[in-house]
Amino acid sequence: MNDRGKIVQMGGRRAPRPQLVTEFAEIARRMQDERVAAANVVERLLRDTPTEQWRDLAGRPELRTSGALEKLGNYVTQALGRDPRQALTAAQLAMTLCETLDGEYPAVVVAQLSAHAAKDLAKALLYLGRFDEALSALDVAEARVAAHGALAHDLAIVRVVRATLLHEINRYDDAFALLAECKEVFREHHDHKRLLLCGINEGVLLHRMRRYREAREAYLLLLPATADSGDRDAMACLYNVIGHCSVDLGDFTAAEMYLSRAIELFHTLGQPLQAAKAELGRGRMFVRRGDVQRGIAHLRPIRADFMRHRMTEEAGLCGLEIVDALLARSAAGDAEALARQIIVEFTAAALNQRAISALGYLTEAIAARKASRDLVTTVREYIVSLRTSPERPFAFV
Amino acid sequence: MTSPTTVRVDDQLFEAVYEQYFPLLTQIAAFKFQVPDTDAEALVHDVLISYLRKAHDIVDLRPWLIGAICYASRHYWRLNGRTTGAEAEVAGDRVDPASLRILDSLPDQLAAREALECLGPRYREILHMRYFEGCTVKEVASRLGVKTKYAQKLITKCLRRAERLYSQKGRTR
Numbered sequence: 001m002n003d004r005g006k007i008v009q010m011g012g013r014r015a016p017r018p019q020l021v022t023e024f025a026e027i028a029r030r031m032q033d034e035r036v037a038a039a040n041v042v043e044r045l046l047r048d049t050p051t052e053q054w055r056d057l058a059g060r061p062e063l064r065t066s067g068a069l070e071k072l073g074n075y076v077t078q079a080l081g082r083d084p085r086q087a088l089t090a091a092q093l094a095m096t097l098c099e100t101l102d103g104e105y106p107a108v109v110v111a112q113l114s115a116h117a118a119k120d121l122a123k124a125l126l127y128l129g130r131f132d133e134a135l136s137a138l139d140v141a142e143a144r145v146a147a148h149g150a151l152a153h154d155l156a157i158v159r160v161v162r163a164t165l166l167h168e169i170n171r172y173d174d175a176f177a178l179l180a181e182c183k184e185v186f187r188e189h190h191d192h193k194r195l196l197l198c199g200i201n202e203g204v205l206l207h208r209m210r211r212y213r214e215a216r217e218a219y220l221l222l223l224p225a226t227a228d229s230g231d232r233d234a235m236a237c238l239y240n241v242i243g244h245c246s247v248d249l250g251d252f253t254a255a256e257m258y259l260s261r262a263i264e265l266f267h268t269l270g271q272p273l274q275a276a277k278a279e280l281g282r283g284r285m286f287v288r289r290g291d292v293q294r295g296i297a298h299l300r301p302i303r304a305d306f307m308r309h310r311m312t313e314e315a316g317l318c319g320l321e322i323v324d325a326l327l328a329r330s331a332a333g334d335a336e337a338l339a340r341q342i343i344v345e346f347t348a349a350a351l352n353q354r355a356i357s358a359l360g361y362l363t364e365a366i367a368a369r370k371a372s373r374d375l376v377t378t379v380r381e382y383i384v385s386l387r388t389s390p391e392r393p394f395a396f397v
Numbered sequence: 398m399t400s401p402t403t404v405r406v407d408d409q410l411f412e413a414v415y416e417q418y419f420p421l422l423t424q425i426a427a428f429k430f431q432v433p434d435t436d437a438e439a440l441v442h443d444v445l446i447s448y449l450r451k452a453h454d455i456v457d458l459r460p461w462l463i464g465a466i467c468y469a470s471r472h473y474w475r476l477n478g479r480t481t482g483a484e485a486e487v488a489g490d491r492v493d494p495a496s497l498r499i500l501d502s503l504p505d506q507l508a509a510r511e512a513l514e515c516l517g518p519r520y521r522e523i524l525h526m527r528y529f530e531g532c533t534v535k536e537v538a539s540r541l542g543v544k545t546k547y548a549q550k551l552i553t554k555c556l557r558r559a560e561r562l563y564s565q566k567g568r569t570r
Binding site: 014015016017020021024025027028029031066070106108109112113148149150151152153154185188189190191192193 | 411412415416419420423424438440442443444445446447449450451455456457460461464465466467468469470471472473476
């Protein structure tokens with residue numbers, strides 16, 4: 001050390017103190033063992049305990065481990081799309097478990113575990129449309145990691161969820177600013193997967209705002225890095241969204257090119273239903289460019305394909321594209337009949353009641369011959385938005 | 398059940414990760430961000446522990462750890478209210494990532510001295526000032542009578558030359 005208290009060593013070789021290495025190896029080994037041990041425990045306990053009694057599981061010592069909390073986090077993510085209320089209960093259990101961890105692990109690990117539990121809770125609340133509570137949970141998550149400079153990456157992961165929430169409550173500028181910050185953190189950590197995710201989030205945000213040109217630019221910017229990474233799934237998804245944006249922009253040459261690439265790649269990857277979604281984009285393209293009859297003929301088999309795979313919501317969305325085409329052809333009677341059919345399918349599949357109400361509103365408007373094609377677009381976009389915000393109210397102005 | 402052999406291998410792996418990256422990361426915190434020695438060590442320990450929870454998720458460990466220590470060091474100064482001209486000093490002292498790699502690859506002080514012996518007097522003097530006397534880049538620049546940016550370039554050039562000559566010497570031995 002020199003007289004200013006700085007390390008002065010040529011070659012940068014500064015050996016760690018043996019006790020630090022030992023502590024690190026012990027924690028690593030413990031966390032790995034707990035991860036292995038938790039693999040079956042969490043799944044079994046949640047399966048064997050009625051959901052309303054999950055809160056009582058907080059007393060189980062086998063759940064008070066880093067490994068078990070990781071598994072609970074995974075469970076919350078998987079349950080969100082299936083049963084958001086169950087996801088919320090699991091996230092609440094994880095939060096309770098975290099309160100008992102002080103002193104069990106190094107402070108930085110406790111902060112990580114607590115922050116991720118609070119973030120998962122926020123995701124579940126966001127899914128249920130309880131935005132204020134979700135914001136409070138995110139405040140907790142950020143507060144847990146704020147004291148630890150080493151957790152910048154975790155903080156950015158929490159902030160991506162906050163950006164999604166801000167997006168849902170229409171605070172678009174704040175969401176963009178936050179995503180830009182997160183991208184910088186992920187870029188510096190060479191976390192290309194999350195960097196790509198942020199870019200896609202920006203595109204989705206712009207698409208939601210109907211800023212199609214900018215959305216397409218945002219997606220196009222992601223193409224080179226994604227191609228370099230060799231992630232063909234991500235490439236296919238990007239081609240697909242770029243194609244859809246191009247349809248909305250009326251740039252049918254680009255739409256045809258990107259959608260065709262997406263369809264080909266999805267087939268190569270063995271994902272025929274994703275390919276069908278890209279085909280749906282081509283159907284939209286035919287309708288938008290005035291080739292209505294061809295569009296309808298293209299869309300009907302895709303809708304049937306979705307129904308055959310019991311993808312009722314996708315079939316309904318495809319059906320709404322056909323309704324739009326029928327309205328363009330002034331075939332209001334056929335459009336009304338199809339809209340009613342979609343309601344029957346949604347009801348039979350017990351889909352979101354709000355989606356069914358919005359479809360009912362559309363059907364009545366068509367019956368009264370007062371439905372515009374814009375209304376069809378609004379209902380379609382509303383149904384898509386219910387995937388991330390199932391409690392979002394329907395508002396057509 | 399995990400076999401004892403597997404556990405042993407894992408133990409060695411964890412220790413190897415720690416021993417491999419600790420020197421590089423403390424160097425970044427201490428040299429690039431001027432974090433005091435003891436605090437730099439604590440920051441690096443936190444960074445390495447924070448990696449454990451996401452070890453399975455990190456594709457490229459080295460840049461991930463470098464990113465993490467850079468953020469941790471900046472956070473350190475935000476909390477500790479740096480009073481000197483932080484930006485200017487940090488900018489002047491910014492180490493070329495390529496030279497960090499070189500530094501990390503030189504095995505010990507002895508190797509460094511041997512490497513220095515391979516250089517001409519001017520190059521030797523520059524590296525001596527920077528790494529044996531502990532001068533900042535700005536101080537090196539002032540003593541050489543050149544601009545800070547040019548001094549940084551010279552230092553990087555000296556390191557690269559030292560590495561090249563030293564590795565040639567190793568091959569002829």
